[in-house]
Amino acid sequence: MxxxxxxxxxxxxxxxxxxxxxxSGVGPVLQQLDDELIGxxxxxxxxxxxxxxxxxxxxxxxxxxxxxxxxxxxxFTGNPGTGKTTVAVRMAEILHRLGYVRRGHLVAVTxxxxxxQYIGHTAPKTKxxxxxxxxxxxxxDEAYYLYRQENERDYxxxxxxxxxQTMENNRxxxxxxxxxxxxxxxRFFHSNPGFRSRVAHHIDFPDYTDAxxxxxxxxxxxxxxxxxxxxxxxxxxxYIPLRRAQPLFANARSIRNALDRARxxxxxxxxxxxxxxxxxxxxxxxxxxxxxxxxxxxxGSGA
Amino acid sequence: MRITxxxxxxxxxxTDDQILTQVQYCxxxxxxxxxxxxxxxxxxxxxxxxxxxxxxxxxxAKGVLLELNACRKIYGDRYIRLSAFDSSHGWESVRISFIxxxxxxxxxxxxxxxxxQGRVQRYATRAYATDRPEGKRYE
Numbered sequence: 001m002x003x004x005x006x007x008x009x010x011x012x013x014x015x016x017x018x019x020x021x022x023x024s025g026v027g028p029v030l031q032q033l034d035d036e037l038i039g040x041x042x043x044x045x046x047x048x049x050x051x052x053x054x055x056x057x058x059x060x061x062x063x064x065x066x067x068x069x070x071x072x073x074x075x076f077t078g079n080p081g082t083g084k085t086t087v088a089v090r091m092a093e094i095l096h097r098l099g100y101v102r103r104g105h106l107v108a109v110t111x112x113x114x115x116x117q118y119i120g121h122t123a124p125k126t127k128x129x130x131x132x133x134x135x136x137x138x139x140x141d142e143a144y145y146l147y148r149q150e151n152e153r154d155y156x157x158x159x160x161x162x163x164x165q166t167m168e169n170n171r172x173x174x175x176x177x178x179x180x181x182x183x184x185x186x187r188f189f190h191s192n193p194g195f196r197s198r199v200a201h202h203i204d205f206p207d208y209t210d211a212x213x214x215x216x217x218x219x220x221x222x223x224x225x226x227x228x229x230x231x232x233x234x235x236x237x238x239y240i241p242l243r244r245a246q247p248l249f250a251n252a253r254s255i256r257n258a259l260d261r262a263r264x265x266x267x268x269x270x271x272x273x274x275x276x277x278x279x280x281x282x283x284x285x286x287x288x289x290x291x292x293x294x295x296x297x298x299x300g301s302g303a
Numbered sequence: 304m305r306i307t308x309x310x311x312x313x314x315x316x317x318t319d320d321q322i323l324t325q326v327q328y329c330x331x332x333x334x335x336x337x338x339x340x341x342x343x344x345x346x347x348x349x350x351x352x353x354x355x356x357x358x359x360x361x362x363x364a365k366g367v368l369l370e371l372n373a374c375r376k377i378y379g380d381r382y383i384r385l386s387a388f389d390s391s392h393g394w395e396s397v398r399i400s401f402i403x404x405x406x407x408x409x410x411x412x413x414x415x416x417x418x419x420q421g422r423v424q425r426y427a428t429r430a431y432a433t434d435r436p437e438g439k440r441y442e
Contacts, residue, residue, distance in 0.1 A: 103362045124355075131370070135363025173365045 015059050024058075026051055026097040033090050038219065039212035043087060046203050047094065054098040071200040072100060072175045073167055075143075075189075077182040078205025081251030084179045085139065087205075091177065092137040101175055103135035111145040114159045122155040126162045133174050143178035144188035164194045208251050210240045217255045221286070226263065231288045242296045258294065265290040304411030306344050309384065309400040319368060322385070322403055326364035329387035334398055335359050336367050337388065338374050342381040342440040344409070344430050351384060371403060380406050380441040406432075406441035 021027060030051060033044060053070065060066075072095065076084040089106050096104025109129055116122035130138065140146070146163075148154040167176050178185070178199065189196040208216065214237055221227060228236060243254055266286050270278065307313060317325070329336055336358045339351035354374040358367060367385075374383055383404035386397050410431035417425040432440040 102365075105362050127369075131358065131366030132360055132362070134361070134366040134369070170365070170369075173363070 015062055017055070017059060020059055021055060024055060024097055024099075026055070026094055029090065029093050029097055033087075033094075036219075037083060037086065037090075038215045039208050040083060040087070040205065043083075043203055043205055046201065047087070047091065050201065051094055051098065054095075054100060058098065069100070069172050071171060071198065073199045074175070074177045074201040074203060075185060075199045076177060076179040076203050076205060077185045079181060079207055079251060081253035082205035082207060083252060084205055085141070087203075088137065088139045088177050088179070091175075095137065095175060101136055102173075105136035106139055107133040107136060108139040108141060110141045111156065114140070114146065114163075115155050117155075119155075122158045123162060126159045130162070130166050130170075130174070134170070135173060136175075138174055138176045140176065140178050142180045142184075144180050144184040147188055147192060149191060160192060160195070164198065167198050210237070210244070213240050213252065213255050216252050217259055220256055220259055224263075226259075226284055226286055229285050229287050232286050232291055235288050235291045239291055239294065239296060246296065258291075258296075259286075261294065262286050262290040265293055304409055306382065306402065306405065306409060308346065308402055309386075311401050316405070317401070317403065322371070323364045323368060325399070325401070326367045326385070326387075329399060330361055330364060330367075332387075332389070332398075333391070334387035334389045336361065337386050338367075338370055338383060338403075339386065340374060340378045340381050340383045340404075342406075342437065343433055344382055345412075345428070345433070351382075354378075354383075357388060375404055379404060382406065408441070 030048060033047065037044070050072070057070065074091070076088065078084055085108065088108070092101065092104050092106040095101045107129065113129055114122070114126045116125045140163075146156040146160055148156055163176065166174070176199075178195070180188070182204065189199075214233075217236060217240075218228065218233075239258065240255070243249060243258065248254075263286070269287070269290065270282065311317060326336055338354035340354055341348060341351040355370060358370065361367065371383070371385070381404070382402060384400055385403045386400035389396065389398040412428040412430050415427040415429055417427070419425050
């Protein structure tokens with residue numbers, strides 16, 4: 001870059017972007033994001049882009065170039081169980097490392113925490129939450145419930161107005177992440193243009209593929225010191241598409257629930273086997289029958 | 304007469320930045336920050352009106368500043384004091400308190416002398432401000 005020739009005394013002539021990156025400490029967080037979260041390629045890409053923008057902005061400000069704090073409010077859309085909350089926690093961490101939020105904590109709320117029950121109750125409640133979120137990230141789950149189209153006297157509107165005002169006036173103090181299902185969020189943004197224009201980053205969380213879910217399941221079990229026997233692995237692979245075809249499928253959350261039930265059955269099986277020597281292998285292995293007993297398989301064959 | 308009460312009272316009034324730093328110190332220690340206001344500056348008047356509830360569970364001082372500014376908007380003509388309560392076992396008391404807002408004109412105090420039995424003199428201090436009704440003392 002030619003900036004070296006123009007640098008005034010006291011200003012750095014050159015800044016090593018890689019060095020700056022290492023110094024910010026954001027690398028390990030991004031790496032952790034890559035390692036721990038399976039799939040979600042578009043989400044990871046977007047987060048890298050945001051991190052890069054923030055980093056470049058920081059370097060620009062060292063050269064004395066104008067760098068207005070970018071608007072970082074985001075919306076996360078995706079089906080249930082696609083990792084919106086998990087990513088939000090990481091987001092808070094990344095923004096903190098880059099110095100865009102001062103504390104890096106996450107305050108997760110829903111409509112109940114923001115909207116009051118009677119006149120005059122909403123504003124203090126919303127402000128209370130905003131106060132707690134200062135210096136961190138405010139995560140509003142199922143944000144569209146704030147706005148009830150059918151009831152124009154709904155107190156949610158008041159909450160929305162306070163939120164919008166704070167999002168604008170305290171842009172340096174907190175980052176708001178709105179999350180919810182894609183279609184309802186679209187309708188929400190449509191009826192609240194104020195939100196649409198203040199939210200800079202729309203990140204869509206795709207559904208997981210069957211292979212992703214398999215990997216997620218194995219990761220969950222590993223973190224609990226369980227493992228699947230080779231046959232059980234095959235059974236789980238069979239289970240996932242069957243479960244997906246059923247109603248109320250919630251991606252990773254459904255898998256977690258299925259594995260929780262499998263752990264219950266495994267414990268019960270060990271218990272029912274009565275007086276026997278338990279080995280470490282027996283205690284940690286989930287067998288075919290623990291998964292096979294699931295109702296999902298009955299319905300699959302019965303139908 | 305400039306009222307001096309609590310911490311930092313012999314320093315110049317704290318700027319908002321300095322208040323933020325102090326509040327952040329309190330929050331990092333896990334204390335709950337309160338805002339109180341009054342228009343009776345008598346030193347024995349220890350129970351001031353509270354502005355809202357004590358602020359629990361805050362992480363960042365900016366939240367307190369929001370409330371302080373809201374309080375100043377309405378009671379900017381009065382004394383506002385910020386205090387931090389330490390609830391940890393063995394302390395359970397206010398650890399720090401300082402004035403963050405004061406009226407433009409502070410009238411000071413009058414010394415009343417009363418003759419009592421014999422030649423005994425009883426003394427009392429009274430703020431000139433309290434001659435006027437509450438709410439109109441620092442207009």
